[in-house]
Amino acid sequence: MSRLRQLLGDHAEVVRQRPGYLLRLPDGPGQEGTWDTDVAEFEHFAALGRDALAAGEADRAADLLRRALAVWRGPVLGGVTEFLAEAERGRLEEMRLTVLERRIDADFALGRHAELVSELIGLSAAHPLREQLCGQLMTALYRCGRQADALTVYQDCRRTLADELGIDPTPSLQGLYQSILVAAPVLATPGEAAPRAEEHRQAPAELPPALWDFTGREQEAIRLRTQLATRPRAGTPAVGVVTGMPGVGKTSLVLHVAHQLVDDYVDGQLWVDLRGSSSSPLDPADALADLLRALGVDSRDIPAGLPERTRLYRSTLADRRCLIMLDDAAGAWQVRPLVPAAPGCGVLVTGRSRLSALEGVRPLVLGTFTxxxxxxxxxxxxxxxxxxxxxxxxxxxxxxxxxxxxxxxxxxxxxxxxxxxxxxxxxxxxxDPRRTLDELCLADLRVRDTLEAGYRRLAEPAQRALRMLARHDVPSFSARTASLLLELPLDAAQDVLDLLVDDHLLEPVEGENRGYRMHRLVRAFGLERATWGEPGREQHAALDRAGRPHRRLVSKRGEVA
CATH class of the missing domain: 1.10.8 (Helicase, Ruva Protein; domain 3)
Structure with a gap:
């Protein structure tokens, strides 16, 4: 101990204080401007920088806080006893991070957000539970025009806090998240205007016009409006689904109801054609890109992957009241990513398939007109x-x-x-069955084309079944009759019939004589396809198996087949 006193000289005093010794140091730098300990030097410049930042002197604050951080060299308390390190390490490390966060705030005030992004990415990775760093990274990304990345950082932080600690982000971080969603002016770079905030707030109005001569469907419209007014539970939007055969008026009904509800969705109405009846249905990731652009998200901020786009879409709609119409869905796989979680939103879906795989939804099956x-x-x-x-x-x-x-x-x-x-x-x-579909054609409106689109969606066994069943000209038929016509076991025939029912090309008959019926225009289409693609002998044989006397089969050109 005497040797230590000799080394320290007059710069410090070592005194006995049980259970050990106490080192007393003078305040401030020595006469030559040097500091006795780096801790004292750090605390001195940190305090000056804090005061300068509070006074609005960002440039001076940034310099002082950098001088404080420059004192640090390597790990805190490296080379001392474990007892002393454990006693002081946590306090000193917290001081360093606090000063670092203040220096970043000073750089923000000076408009240096682009230079901060890479540094903040590393700091956030090293300290994933430190919400202040997460918020600063979100702010830097947003000011660099990377809104989607900023929102993704929040979601990652929220998930980490939930997994590690079982808690939600603090209200201040949640508030920053909401501000980024709506492009709040407060986030603008100092001295600049808020980036296109007015564009983000503009409400989209994308619904196609409703039919001026919309007729009937009073009960169906009431049911849809009721579904849109009912929200099962928190975090669940109102969803209405309409399915039915091709040409039955699903889109007309949904547009009629959607226009009646426009005033209930003040933040906009969105419309997407999912092209489910075409040979190339719209990819849900592409649909999300269209929706995000309509909601004011810059194309450069839209992430590449479907999960990332889904998260951004739901975040963007979190505090909005929007009506989303998803027209002509191919299946539940296409719809799920497009349904927001916001309870203030409503979703209307149309599709030819039954869409029964959508969770918590009871589709309205639209029948033909009375x-x-x-x-x-x-x-x-x-x-x-x-x-x-x-x-x-x-x-x-x-x-x-x-x-x-x-x-x-x-x-x-x-x-x-x-x-x-x-x-x-x-x-x-x-x-006249030979002319029916030719007569139902006007400009771009063609019943044949509508049925053809549904036919192309079918697997080959179901296409063949439609052609063969169309020849069986009876009001209804049973699954056993279908198995004879199709020359299939009863279970296999039932599976094929279910495929046709799912796409509304067959209608199940309830009651005592359970079975199936085919709409007259679907039958006309099936006969036409059978004439083109099914040998006459095979059709005769099918009718013979079913025990039905068959008519002579006439081709489209009037020839006996």
Whole structure:
């Protein structure tokens, strides 16, 4: 101990203090401007930097805090006894990190956010539970135009806190997250305007126009509006799903309801065509990119992967009231990533398949028009005066269209364009199976094309089944009859029938005589496809197996097959 006193000289005093010794040092630097301990030097410049930052002197504060941090060389208390290291290491390390965070704040005030990103990434990785560093990294990324990356940093921090400590981020970090979502002006770089904040706040209005002559569907519209007004639980948006056969008017109904609800969704209405009935359905990642751009997210901020885009989409909608219409979905796989978690949002989905795999949703299966509804649409399209002279023929025309809204609309439009036609003459044309689908065509509206799109979605066994079952011209048939027609075991035939039911190309018949029925226009399409692709002998053999007397099979050119 005497040797230590000799080494220290007059710079310090070593005194006995049980259970050991106490080293007393003078305050401030020595006469030559040097410090006796680096801890004292660090604390001195740290205090000056803190005061300068509080006074708004960012440039001076940054220099002073850098001088404080420059005192550190290697690990804290390296080379001392373990007892002393354990006693002081935590306090000193906390002091260093606090000074470091203040220096970063000073650099932010000087507009140095781009230079801070790489440093903050390393610091956040080294201290994943330190929310101040996480918030600073989020701010730096946002000011560099990387909003999506900033939101991802928050999600990673939130997940780490939950996994490691079982807690949520502090209110201040959550508030920063919300500010980044809405591009709050407070986050703008000092001296600059907020980056396109007004663009982020602009509410999208993407719904296509509703039909001016929308007819019927009162009960279905009430059910959809009720579903959109009911939210099962927190964190769950209201979802309404409409399915049905091709041309049954799913999109028309949903658009009709969506326009009635516009005032309930003040933050905008979004619409996406998922192209489920086409040969190339829209990838949900591409759909998310479209939705994010509509919500004001810059294309440069949209991440590449589906999970990352889904997280950003749900974060962007977290505090908004938006209506999202997802039209023509191919399946639940396409819809799930596009459903937000925000309870203020509503989602309307249409699709030809039943979409029964969507969790917590009871799809509305839309049927064909009643005779009264079909006749009402004809009256709106053609004019009541023209149909009043022969109301029975108008009903016959509606019946010839099978109550399919698309077919009724095409028939009515063709009739309106030809004043010399009568409803009965057009009905007679439609009853000829060789002309039915040719007659139901007007410009780009074609029943055949709509059914063709559904047919292409089917696997080959289901396509063959549709062709063979179309020849069995009865009001309904059983699964056993189908197994005979298709020359399949009963279980295998049932599986194929279920595929057709799922795509609404067959309708199950309830009641005592359970079975299946085929819509007359689907049957016409199936007969047409059978004529093109099924040998006549095979069709005759199928009908013989089912015990049905078959008619002569006539080809599209009128030849006996």
């Amino acid at each position: 005779r009264a509804e079909a006749t009402a649409l004809l009256c709106r399209t053609v004019g009541e005066e023209r149909l009043a002279a022969d109301p029975e023929s108008a009903e016959e025309l509606a019946e010839a269209c099978g109550g399919l809204p698309l077919a009724v609309r095409i028939a009515g439009s063709r009739l309106a364009a030809r004043p010399h036609w009568t409803p009965r003459s057009l009905a007679d044309r439609l009853t």
